[in-house]
Amino acid sequence: MLKLHYAPRTISVAVALALEEVGAPHELVLVDFASAAQTKPDYHKINPKGRVPALETPDGILTETGALLEYVAPALVPDNPFQAAKMRELMCYLNGTMHPHHAHRLRGERWADKESSFEDMRQKTPMRVAECCAYLAEQLPHMPFPLGEMQVVSDAYLFVVLSWLDGDGVDIADYPGLADFQARMENRASVKAIRDKGML
Numbered sequence: 001m002l003k004l005h006y007a008p009r010t011i012s013v014a015v016a017l018a019l020e021e022v023g024a025p026h027e028l029v030l031v032d033f034a035s036a037a038q039t040k041p042d043y044h045k046i047n048p049k050g051r052v053p054a055l056e057t058p059d060g061i062l063t064e065t066g067a068l069l070e071y072v073a074p075a076l077v078p079d080n081p082f083q084a085a086k087m088r089e090l091m092c093y094l095n096g097t098m099h100p101h102h103a104h105r106l107r108g109e110r111w112a113d114k115e116s117s118f119e120d121m122r123q124k125t126p127m128r129v130a131e132c133c134a135y136l137a138e139q140l141p142h143m144p145f146p147l148g149e150m151q152v153v154s155d156a157y158l159f160v161v162l163s164w165l166d167g168d169g170v171d172i173a174d175y176p177g178l179a180d181f182q183a184r185m186e187n188r189a190s191v192k193a194i195r196d197k198g199m200l
């Protein structure tokens, strides 16, 4: 059976959401950030990068959210190569740009040592994340597939990243298209299920 190593409110929740959505049998394994379990040798045997998610599969361990999403829900990857590439373009942006801007608020020690540097990064986060939201609000209507209906697996990724906005000091109401996407996702049984499990 698939075994998902996750922590609540992290990007790993996107994979839990996709697993719920497609009804794939799986086991959830909590990685306890409160005790820094992700930094310990036991977890590094699962994911030497010290991050969640990680997925144990019959063929071996997978890491990186976008890869896991496509693996657990291949039916939610467009057959059309251009559409599939646009979906990956979106997930790469979330992974490589927006997620790191969010991480500057919580994980400043990755980039600096001084407390004053952490504060500087925390102050910069709302501005950078808001720039990402403006970009997404402009781009998403041009995506070659419907959004917010879990027809593509990137919906799970986007939903979880947008769930961080409040903490990042960005008001989703400033981006009606994003707020509408989020509201439609909130109605899905899969989202309710992971909320009930305390993951969001």
Ligand SMILES: N[C@@H](CCC(=O)N[C@@H](CS)C(=O)NCC(=O)O)C(=O)O
Binding pocket: 009, 010, 011, 012, 038, 050, 051, 052, 053, 063, 064, 065, 066, 095, 107
């Ligand atoms: N590129 C990775 C990033 C994963 C990542 O950074 N996960 C964060 C939680 S959102 C984490 O595990 N942080 C633990 C830490 O920094 O100690 C992916 O998309 O899977």
